[in-house]
Amino acid sequence: MELDNDDFDVDFDPSVVQRLPWLETPLAAETNCIRLLKLDAGSGDDPVVGTLQVVSLDDNPDYEALSYVWGAPGETSRIFIGGVRFEATQNLSDFLRFLRLPRASRLLWADAICIDQTTDVEKNHQLRLMGRIYRQAKEVVVWFGPFAERWEEELVENFNAVATIYRVDLESDKAFIPTSKMDDNDWFHAEDFCSIYVPGYSQAGGQCLKIGELFHPKWHSREDLLTEAFRVLGEVAGGRCLHSFPLFCRVDDHKNNREVIMVNRYWPVLIDCLRWLVLRPWWTRVWTVQEAVVPRADPVVYAGSYTFRLSRLVGGIKSLLLHCAERCCKDIQNVFMAKYQHFPVIPFAVVMEIANVREKFGDDSELHALHTSDIVHMSQKRRAADPRDHFLGMLGLMLTGTAEHFQEFGYSLSSAELFSQCTKLLYGYPDNLHDLGDAVGVRHCTIPNLPTWALDLTRKPGIHEVDTQRWQLYNASPGTRYEGVTKDEDLPGYSLTFEAIPLSIIRTCAGRVPSHSLTAAMVLDHLTEWQQLYLECTPSPDSNSFWRTVLMDRYIRQYWLHQRKPLPRRGLADVQAWFDSYARKGDSRDLDEDTHHFRPTDDGSKWGTYHYRAVELNVRTCRFFTTVGGRPCMGPHTVQVADELFVLAGSKAPAVLRPVHRDGRDGYLFVGLCFVDGSMYGEALRRGGRWQTITVY
16 A cells, blocks of 8 residues: 555645544443544555544453553654554654554554543543453563664663663662773773673582683674573573573693683673563553553563563573572672673562562452552553553553542643642551651752652652661550541642641751762761761750660661661660760771771671761751750751641651741641650650641642
8 A cells, every 4th residue: 555645735724634534433431332443554664554443341342452662742643544644753663663464454452542632531441441452352462672783782772771770770889881881991990890790600500611602792693692691581580590601611721731710701691682572662651561560461562573471581580580589599680690891780679569569450450559659669660651640651550439439530630630630549558647757848849839748659769768668667656556548538739637746846957969979088088077066056965865766766776677786785885885986096997896806707708888878868868956945856957947746647757837827827847757765666655745637738
């Protein structure tokens, strides 16, 4: 079929012309009808041509649903729908061009074409059906884009693109280096890094093959690379230990007439293939979560001409990460995953997250649902062109009744209204006020009118921000719970009421600490300033109280959060001795707890810095301040003098609130959660503090 673009030149507004296929196939709001795209046969440079038709999901139509990333809105390609020019994004156009058959039509559902994107009324109607659309599809087809000749360049581009989402520090001196970019100096450091693992590798039965026996990427096609990468994943999933793979090789040293053991330099190329797969933009799109989870059929993924089932990838990645944590493979995984290239584990963890959700939903996704907290945290790791999609795009994973409440209003709500209701829904669950630590507070926010107590679902936490999960370690209000949201009627509105016990008012604040370029000398300066501020503002200084506050009463030596216990007196004495040595000598290494000499780490390879790292984390992420009564405290950088401190019913940690007058009455803005020594474990309740009702905006 040949089409001349001149045949479609009309004197209408292009946006109106583009709507004609939708206007000619109207959807009745009270039905379960959707549009399907009949993609005409074609090949090569033939234009992409199709027509729309209306079907009812109640009739179980036979179609394939597409899952893809829209791509940059400015990068479009002309296709023809119902005889009308339609500007599709380049990525969608490429996908359709790849999917069409040479001699037969194909019935597809693609949201950008099958939903009138110009009207919220229709978008709300189709939003209600989104779960069914993917659940009932004969096949869900995922588009990763082609594994092209420049795949290694794409790997770097995609890594840089997702760095802000995954909280990766691109300014670090340990930036990711793909295999193709490694020079002699990089390989020297790689050999040095891996050398300590050679004895354990050999003792575990690892085979060092001759270099000619290895899989050589340059002797194989790009498709062979993916095939080999999937073979490795499959064998790991089947239980093969990591040390049994060819991570090292034997190389002839002709100069010294001997064999030497070296890192297999072909191995990280396969790991780069896996990295390319887990860094595809598809993983960062909000909507793809439910598109990967709710279908009854295992989605098929297209990486150009290479195809595979989604479960093969996500299941393999999950098995790999679990294997890396096993005792038998915990050390050698550093070589297997080519850690010397400084690639973070987070992109792999995001794929494993999808695997976990898919397993939870099982064969019948209608019987399962995710907790609102999980939905919020998964959404914040992803992108959406419309901020509201950070929540609406996850409704298919929620309980039916809850999802229906939001589907009723959908795109008629502003981002602030939607995020506020989502946050209230979250706080309404038992023991969920600890998510208050993630609230936007008084920081700059890109969502207009978002309350300070609400969660910004678009916000990507900064690299150096405090781990808000730490607040779960405390129990400032034992035996209480938040009861401000108990029914759907409580969800609308921009204010929240709390039951609260007043603690004190902020008297002084230390200077703000720069989050970047924080040196050991700067940490020492700030600690000295904090100590002096505390001594000046406290009638009866208590060094234990000060250091308990600076460390926020936790041993960072215990890596797992739930294992971090309160600091005992012996621990506080060790911290003080360490700081005295640090201040005198400028050396931040730990001291032996008995001899107070510098103490090495467990393997003796370098001096331990547990105390310094704990202090540095808190100096970087928190601000020191004192109350009018002289208590030392740690809180968000945004605290200021005259802010007030409260214990909130149901909150694990005290809150910093800022008095305001709004709507003709007094209230507060939420600033953040904080550490107040002497009020972290229910002391305010035991002291007989009186509850009062306050309003937060």
